Amino acid sequence: MESRLRLFLLVPLLALILLGNSGCSLFRHHKPASDADISKGPVVVDSTGAATTATVTEPVLDPKVERRTIKTPKIRRSNFEIGAFGGVLGIEDFGSNSVIGARVDYHVSESFFLEGSYGRSKSGKTSAESLFGNLQILSSAGRNYSYYALSAGWDALPGEIFIGENHAYNTALYFLIGAGGTRFAGDNRFTVNGGFGYRVLVNNWVTVRLDVRDYLYDFDLLGPKKVVNNLEGSLGFSVFF
Amino acid sequence: MRRLCALCLLLLAVTADAGTLTSWIPFVGGSKAHRELIIAEPYIEMHSGPGVGYPVFFVVGRGDKVTVLTQRTDWYLVREHQGREGWVTEQQLMKTLELSGKPADLDVPSLENLAKHRFEGAVMFGDFGGASLISLSASYGLSDHLSVELRGAEALGNIFDSDIVTLSLTHTMLPNRRYSPYILIGTGQIHSSPHTTQAQKVNSTNQLSFVGAGMRVYLTRRFIARAEYDANYIYTKRNQNEDAREWKAGFAFFF
Numbered sequence: 262m263e264s265r266l267r268l269f270l271l272v273p274l275l276a277l278i279l280l281g282n283s284g285c286s287l288f289r290h291h292k293p294a295s296d297a298d299i300s301k302g303p304v305v306v307d308s309t310g311a312a313t314t315a316t317v318t319e320p321v322l323d324p325k326v327e328r329r330t331i332k333t334p335k336i337r338r339s340n341f342e343i344g345a346f347g348g349v350l351g352i353e354d355f356g357s358n359s360v361i362g363a364r365v366d367y368h369v370s371e372s373f374f375l376e377g378s379y380g381r382s383k384s385g386k387t388s389a390e391s392l393f394g395n396l397q398i399l400s401s402a403g404r405n406y407s408y409y410a411l412s413a414g415w416d417a418l419p420g421e422i423f424i425g426e427n428h429a430y431n432t433a434l435y436f437l438i439g440a441g442g443t444r445f446a447g448d449n450r451f452t453v454n455g456g457f458g459y460r461v462l463v464n465n466w467v468t469v470r471l472d473v474r475d476y477l478y479d480f481d482l483l484g485p486k487k488v489v490n491n492l493e494g495s496l497g498f499s500v501f502f
Numbered sequence: 503m504r505r506l507c508a509l510c511l512l513l514l515a516v517t518a519d520a521g522t523l524t525s526w527i528p529f530v531g532g533s534k535a536h537r538e539l540i541i542a543e544p545y546i547e548m549h550s551g552p553g554v555g556y557p558v559f560f561v562v563g564r565g566d567k568v569t570v571l572t573q574r575t576d577w578y579l580v581r582e583h584q585g586r587e588g589w590v591t592e593q594q595l596m597k598t599l600e601l602s603g604k605p606a607d608l609d610v611p612s613l614e615n616l617a618k619h620r621f622e623g624a625v626m627f628g629d630f631g632g633a634s635l636i637s638l639s640a641s642y643g644l645s646d647h648l649s650v651e652l653r654g655a656e657a658l659g660n661i662f663d664s665d666i667v668t669l670s671l672t673h674t675m676l677p678n679r680r681y682s683p684y685i686l687i688g689t690g691q692i693h694s695s696p697h698t699t700q701a702q703k704v705n706s707t708n709q710l711s712f713v714g715a716g717m718r719v720y721l722t723r724r725f726i727a728r729a730e731y732d733a734n735y736i737y738t739k740r741n742q743n744e745d746a747r748e749w750k751a752g753f754a755f756f757f
Binding site: 372 | 535537550570579587600607609625627633634638656663724
């Protein structure tokens with residue numbers, strides 16, 4: 262009798278356990294919140310301590326500010342130097358004559374620069390032409406003398422000169438070597454040049470230049486081919502830009 | 503010679519940027535906006551001229567503002583707040599700050615940005631079929647590797663002189679390297695005139711084409727050494743065409 266009573270009580274209990282584990286809604290149990298649940302929104306703890314989830318909304322203030330593009334001024338370069346010069350050119354066998362010209366320099370570094378120069382002159386008469394009045398070696402057009410030179414320069418001795426107590430000017434003694442062409446007596450001749458010069462900067466932009474240059478080329482108009490030296494001394498000014 | 507002069511002018515025109523053209527006279531260009539920088543190092547030194555040989559006459563301390571007026575090679579002419587003007591080295595100015603607080607952004611030419619430049623000029627001397635050659639050229643980079651080059655040259659010989667104008671396409675193989683070989687192909691015109699001492703005084707103008715190869719060696723800053731060999735084919739009006747071997751070496755500089 263007692264065992265039947267026990268069986269009567271245990272069967273419903275067993276049935277209850279089985280139904281509960283199989284997920285019946287009547288016996289739903291609390292599961293801990295999964296990661297997926299948390300990711301739906303932040304858990305907010307209110308003043309009562311109860312945790313609730315809130316959805317992310319747009320900020321209250323949304324200023325429509327257009328970003329300004331700040332343009333930095335470009336630094337101007339002044340590596341070029343352009344100028345004019347005038348002086349005296351001694352044309353071997355043809356006397357000394359005035360010369361005028363122009364030059365452009367490009368300063369590659371603080372010590373080195375490249376220079377392109379062009380000059381014009383007109384030759385005089387040879388000694389033979391002066392002695393024998395009827396002799397004319399060159400026509401008037403043939404006496405036109407022009408040259409160009411592409412040279413490399415080296416500012417060897419930078420320094421200063423002082424005029425009085427209150428004026429100091431930057432200077433540089435430089436050496437040049439280069440090559441180019443000389444048009445004289447109707448022909449172009451390959452010409453090598455070399456020399457030195459002295460540059461005085463009146464201010465940061467304007468310079469006064471004193472140049473001594475020798476131009477060498479082969480010349481065969483007055484007999485066998487020989488190397489002639491044409492010395493030039495000039496005074497000029499130039500402007501950096 | 504005239505062509506060479508014209509090319510000089512062209513070289514100047516293409517290499518001078520728009521800012522330089524509008525304010526190329528420095529006294530007029532004063533109204534242009536200038537870059538301002540803030541000294542971040544303890545001090546920077548102002549020299550009286552753009553070179554180490556010129557003495558230091560003033561120092562500007564940390565936190566002061568300087569206005570950069572111009573750049574000449576690797577020196578900058580700056581004006582401090584009391585109006586003094588002096589030359590500062592690139593190394594010192596690179597350590598300053600922009601008004602935004604960022605490090606100063608200076609366009610310093612170097613091997614790293616060698617391939618980025620577009621304009622380049624070159625002066626070379628050499629030999630053209632036995633005549634002494636003087637060559638001046640300007641080139642524009644279409645890309646890092648490809649560039650177009652316009653060249654004016656004069657070949658001065660014992661018998662005749664020649665003026666040469668060419669246009670070529672150059673392929674630089676290693677544009678970012680210190681040593682970079684290149685190949686080129688081009689065409690142009692050659693005008694020859696015999697010396698006055700020659701019996702036959704007939705000028706001639708002919709078309710020529712050429713292929714060549716060369717080597718570029720980056721030296722420093724904007725300076726490149728360059729050597730080149732070209733094989734020229736001159737299309738004459740006679741039955742036979744002529745060829746002329748050409749080699750030259752010199753310097754190139756970029757902007």
